[in-house]
Amino acid sequence: MEPKYVSREMRDYIIEMGAETITWCMQCGLCTALCPWRLVPGETSEKFNIRRMLRLGQMGMEGFEDETVLFACSTCGMCVKNCPRGVKIIDNVRAMRASIVGGGGVPANLRPILGSAHANGNPWAGPREKRTVWQEGLDVPRFSPDTEYFLFVCCHSCYDPRSTKIAKSIVKLLKASGISFGVIGEEESCCGESMRKLGDEELFQKLAQSNIELFNKKGVKKIITTSPHCYWVFTEEYPTLGGEWEVIHYTQLLVKLLEEGKLKFSKEISKRKIAYHDPCYLGRHSDIYDEPRNLLASIPGVELIELDRCRDLSLCCAGGGGRIWAEVPMGERFGELRIVDAAEKNAQMLTTACPYCMNMLTDACKSLNKQESLEITELSEVLAEALE
Amino acid sequence: MTETTNRSILVVGGGISGLSAAIEAAEAGCQVYLVEKEAYLGGRVARMNKYFPKLCPPNCGLEINFRRIKNNPRVRFFTMAEVVKVSGSPGDFDVTIRVSPRYINEKCTACGKCEEAATSTFPNPFNYGIDLVKSVYLPADFCFPLRYVLNPTIIGTEEAEKIKAACPYNAVDLSMTPKEFDLKVSAIVWATGWRPYYAEKILYYGFGKNPDVITNVMMERYASPDGPTRGQIVRPSDGKPVEKVAFIQCAGSRDENHLPYCSGICCLASLKQATYVLDQNPEARVFIYYIDIRALGRYEDFFVKVQSDPRVTLIKGKAGEIQRLSSGKSVVQAEDQINGIITKEEFDLVVLATGMVPSTVDGELPVAVARDSNGFLLDSDGTGIIAAGCVKQPVDVATSVQDATAAALRALQFTVRR
Secondary structure: OOOOOOOOHHHHHHHOOOOHHHOOOOOOOOOHOOOHHOOOOHHHHHOOOOOHHHOOOOOOOOOOOOHHHHHOOOOOHHHHHOOOOOHHHHHHHHHHHHHHHHOOOOOHHHHHHHHHHHHHOOOOOOOOHHHHHHHHHOOOOOOOOOOOOOEEOOOHHOOOOOOOHHHHHHHHHHHHHOEEEEEEEEOOOOOOOOHHHOOOHHHHHHHHHHHHHHHHOOOOOEEEEOHHHHHHHHOOOOOOOOOOOOEEEEEHHHHHHHOOOOOOOOOOOOOOOOEEEEEOOOOOOOOOOOOHHHHHHOOOOOOOEEEOHHHOOOOOOOOOOOOHOOOOOOOOHHHHHHHHHHHOOOOOEEEOHHHHHHHHHHHHHHHHOOOOEEEEEEEHHHHHHHHH | OOOOOOOEEEEEOOOOOHHHHHHHHHHOOOOOOOOOOOOOOOHHHHOOOOOOOOOOOHHHHHHHHHHHHHHHHOOOOOOOOOHHHHHEEEEEEEEEEEEEOEEEOOOOOOHHHHHHHOEEEEEEOOOOOOOEEEEEEEOOOOOOOOOEEEEEHHHOOOOHHHHHHHHOOOOOOOOOOOOEEEEEEEEEOOOOOOOEHHHHOOHHOEEEOOEEEHHHHHHEEEEOOOOOOOOOOOOOOOOEEEEEEEEEEEOOOOOOOOOOOOOOOOHHHHHHHHHHHHHHHOOEEEEEEEEOOOOOOOHHHHHHHOOOOOOEEEEEEOOOEEEEEOOOOOOEEEEEHHHHEEEEEEEEEEEEEEEEEEOOOOOOOOOOEEOOOOOOOOOOOOEEEEOHHHHHHOOOOHHHHHHHHHHHHHHHHHHHHO
């Protein structure tokens, strides 16, 4: 057996990168046992043990820098929510990634992603000037100092052809409600949430500063986000960097508009039995569980189906923490478990309130060849269909 | 009824701590009033199968204590009673006690005729709701006082009248009402004990949803000869004997999201309960999932003894979620940190080692005693109100008895100080 060496310098460096709570860990192992990786077979599941990874970090020992280990966490928050010591495990993972990425150790598959975010302000290799292409023919209002809400559309829904339908649906809903909202457009940059989770701290700071300057210059006071990831980073991480606005996820706003009578979902839709998947960044990270359910329940004829793992215990789609760019073999994708669960409950549709989740669930549905019986949607699309 | 004496003390709680404090003080010559909110004395200990580490049943010790109370004219006890108000100062307290109606008077011989006449049933509180009791019931086979109780929710029904008519001794009195009376005492021993942590709050273990996930206090009832299964440890879902049992330590303990403290007794309790399983079925296997085994002092010997049994597997790793399979087995997932592997084992029964929550965790107290952030009573020297046993800190039975004896001495000092 080879000797292992403890490095106080490495440990201190990791702590400096943001792993302030790494020494709180008492090694009980609940994180490893609750990790969604335990639910699937395969190499990553066998290699990735978050308790062990944190232990290596605690001691500054080698071994965590293996890509399969270091970049496996999808930051679902199941461990953080239940950690007996309140260890901020995701922050520690981020810091450990940063300690490698900061030194140039970016995995090959992530280089083009981070490069695009650097160059174009989005990770989807889309030119900046094409950020607003999805708006064509929609007459989306421009944000001006008189506009109440700034609508911040997730890069995914600006560039991914399937995902643009989310942006379009949300615009349709907001227009129907008559509220004052607008977009800024090409100058907007990626919120940087996933970039930071991947450990590219410098890139995150650049994107965040660019957005903060832009939003403040334009006179933004209130922001509607389409994605829970943007919502989370705007509410949890931007304030300490100087970005302080009233931020609301679109589901929260729509519930409010519904209650005020400014929106009504009166039209029956094509599917009745609808299962809802809680996005980690909306649910566990932001405690928004009821709003999407209340919106669904307000559509005439809809029967809401709860998956086995729901609300606090919801199973991650595997798209967080930069995992949306990971290549995962079939049979090892968390999303497939969601599809199986929804199908077993005879759901006709599986909906969610996050573009990443929609993306991951759509892929899983295709790989299981269930597209005929189970439709994957984002909640805004369902709601837009139910508008009179 | 008003009692006046400044040479008397009040003991609140008739569990092992309260009983011990009351008897010790009375045997030192003091007048003692003992108030218990349940219909019987003995508290949580009366619901245990065996003590660790000697593995003897608690009944004999309780029997001796009950006899000491019966034989001692200086102890007066009230069941179904609670303290509603305390005023005055150390050495001179005025206390108001409220007694809830039992609807069964002292003529009861526990013949059981009333129970035969009863038709409705309720979850049995003594057995943590594992089985049902009739609307008129004996709290437990060996309860003290040995007298029936009538469930107040049936008052005014035809069933209540039938029960009354069935009693050959005229012991059913449906006209009973709550009664209040005042006492004058010099000191008060507060020994209101604990309750198990609400295991359903630990969502990932599925307690309350998966019938084969039980708590350690429920295990005591299953294993007890006077329990719901007459001592047979079975799978709640189908009543079949168990062959493989998991114990999950720190279920909600040492956990900021639940109880931040260690209850100190759960490791020993699970090691003890492992012996229940193996004694009943020598072919059985037991797995204990732990963070650290905390067996202090001489208890280390008991730990080593159970640990060395080849049928017992100790897994260092806090258990994650418990999944119920369609076969009815429950799968416990945990990392075996000693061997560096992820384990998934199927079990017939999973026992959650839940910790102790002080009875004073919430609500207003009739006495002005400070509590710590977890609801345990803090030491309150000089106030005349002395906490004893698990209401002060989580402890085992032996420590409770010692603490109660110390509390009795401090209470006695208030009776002579003036």
